Amino acid sequence: MNICAIITEYNPFHAGHAHQITEIRRRLPDCAVISLMSGNYVQRGEPAIWDKYLRAACAVAANGPDLVLELPLTAALSSAEGFAQGGMRLADALGCVTHLSFGCETGTEERLMQLAACLNTDEFSARLRALLPDSASYAHAAAAAAQELCPQAASLLDSPNDLLAVQYCRFLQQICPQVQPVAVRRRGAAHDGAPEDGIPSASHVRRLLRAGQEDEAFSLLPSACRERGSTARRHSWDDLAPAMLPYLRRLTPEEIRTLPGVSEGLENRFYQACQKAQSLDELWDKVRSRRHPLSRVRRLTLCAYLGITQQLTTLPPAFVTVLAMNARGREVLRTMKQTCSLPMIVKPTQARALTGTAARLWNLTLSADDQFYFPAPAGTSWTQTPFYRRPH
Numbered sequence: 001m002n003i004c005a006i007i008t009e010y011n012p013f014h015a016g017h018a019h020q021i022t023e024i025r026r027r028l029p030d031c032a033v034i035s036l037m038s039g040n041y042v043q044r045g046e047p048a049i050w051d052k053y054l055r056a057a058c059a060v061a062a063n064g065p066d067l068v069l070e071l072p073l074t075a076a077l078s079s080a081e082g083f084a085q086g087g088m089r090l091a092d093a094l095g096c097v098t099h100l101s102f103g104c105e106t107g108t109e110e111r112l113m114q115l116a117a118c119l120n121t122d123e124f125s126a127r128l129r130a131l132l133p134d135s136a137s138y139a140h141a142a143a144a145a146a147q148e149l150c151p152q153a154a155s156l157l158d159s160p161n162d163l164l165a166v167q168y169c170r171f172l173q174q175i176c177p178q179v180q181p182v183a184v185r186r187r188g189a190a191h192d193g194a195p196e197d198g199i200p201s202a203s204h205v206r207r208l209l210r211a212g213q214e215d216e217a218f219s220l221l222p223s224a225c226r227e228r229g230s231t232a233r234r235h236s237w238d239d240l241a242p243a244m245l246p247y248l249r250r251l252t253p254e255e256i257r258t259l260p261g262v263s264e265g266l267e268n269r270f271y272q273a274c275q276k277a278q279s280l281d282e283l284w285d286k287v288r289s290r291r292h293p294l295s296r297v298r299r300l301t302l303c304a305y306l307g308i309t310q311q312l313t314t315l316p317p318a319f320v321t322v323l324a325m326n327a328r329g330r331e332v333l334r335t336m337k338q339t340c341s342l343p344m345i346v347k348p349t350q351a352r353a354l355t356g357t358a359a360r361l362w363n364l365t366l367s368a369d370d371q372f373y374f375p376a377p378a379g380t381s382w383t384q385t386p387f388y389r390r391p392h
Contacts, residue, residue, distance in 0.1 A: 001031075001096075001332075003034060003099070004024050004099040005036055006033065007168065011202050012206075019184075023184045033064075033101075037055065039070045039321075043078070045294075045298025047240065049234055057228060059324065088171035088174075089316050096339040099179060115150055119166065127148060210234065240371060260308065317342060318358035319358050326388070366379075
C-alpha cells in the first residue's frame with residue numbers, strides 16, 4: 001500500500017488543502033493519505049482557531065486525509081526547520097510511509113531536492129556560520145549562503161512555501177531517504193492573501209472569523225467545516241493573555257535562557273519586556289526585531305508559558321496520537337500496529353500506560369491543552385475521542 005504523509009495545520013481545512021489531496025490521489029492511485037497535523041498550537045506561534053479534534057474531523061469529513069495524527073507539540077511550536085524535522089521524525093517512526101507531499105510555489109521535486117542537498121552539506125553550514133554575525137536574520141544568512149553555493153536553485157528560499165518545502169526535503173534526505181517527495185503547486189491565494197479562484201488562505205479565513213464575518217468566512221470552507229465550525233468555540237490569544245503576563249513576569253533570565261531559540265542576549269531583552277509590558281502586543285513590540293521576527297517571538301512566548309525548553313525540542317516523538325480517520329484510515333492504523341515503533345494512542349486513556357520520556361511529553365501536551373481549553377475543567381483532553389467517518 002502506498003501511504004503518503006502531509007505535514008499540516010488545517011487551521012482551518014479549505015479548498016487549497018483539498019486540491020493538494022486530490023492531486024496526490026491523481027498521481028498515486030489507490031494511495032492512502034495521512035496528515036501529521038499540529039495540535040492546539042500552530043507554527044506561527046498562536047492558539048489554533050479550533051481545537052485539534054474538531055479541525056481533524058473537518059478535514060476527514062470533507063474528503064480530505066484518510067487519517068489524521070497529531071504532530072508533537074514541540075515540533076508544532078518550532079521554526080520552519082524544527083517543524084519539518086519533527087514531522088519527518090514522526091513519519092519515519094510510523095514505519096509505513098512511502099511518500100511525503102508538500103505544497104510549493106515555484107519548485108519541482110528535482111530543484112527542491114537539489115537545494116536541500118546543498119543545505120545539508122558541511123560547506124553550507126560553515127558558510128552560514130560565517131555570514132550570520134553580519135546578517136539581519138538567519139533567513140538572510142541562509143539565502144546568501146545558498147546563493148553562493150547553489151545559485152541555480154537559491155531563489156526558492158524567497159517564497160515562504162518553497163522555503164518550508166526545502167526544509168521537508170532536507171530532513172527527508174537525512175531521516176528517511178527511502179520516502180519519495182511529491183511536490184504540489186499551490187493554487188489560489190498567496191501566503192496570508194485574500195481568496196483567488198475561490199481558494200482562500202487559512203489566515204484570511206481566520207481574520208474573517210475573528211472579525212465576526214462568519215457568513216463570508218464559512219462560504220470559503222467545505223460544507224463539513226461549516227457544519228462543525230459554526231457552533232464551535234473559537235480560540236485566540238485573548239483566552240491566554242490574562243494568565244500569561246503575570247506568569248511570564250515570574251521567569252528569570254536563567255530560565256528564559258533554556259527556551260528554544262534563545263541566544264545572543266535575547267533572554268535579557270525578553271525578561272525586561274515581560275517586566276514592563278501591559279499587554280502581549282506591547283511585549284512582542286518590545287522584543288521583536290529584524291533578527292527576531294514576530295512569529296519567532298510569539299513562539300518564544302508560548303514556549304515560556306507552556307514549559308517547552310530547548311532540551312525538550314531535541315527529543316524524538318515518543319507516542320502517536322490519533323485524531324480522526326475514515327475506513328481507509330482504519331486500515332492504515334492496522335498496518336501501523338505492525339510497523340510503528342511508538343505507542344499508538346487512539347483513546348487518551350491509553351496514555352496512562354506511558355512511562356519515562358513518553359509520559360513526560362504526554363503530560364506536557366496535556367498541560368498545554370488544559371491552558372487551551374480553559375475555562376473548561378482540567379483534563380478535558382482525557383474525554384476526547386477520534387472522529388470516525390463511516391463508509392457511505
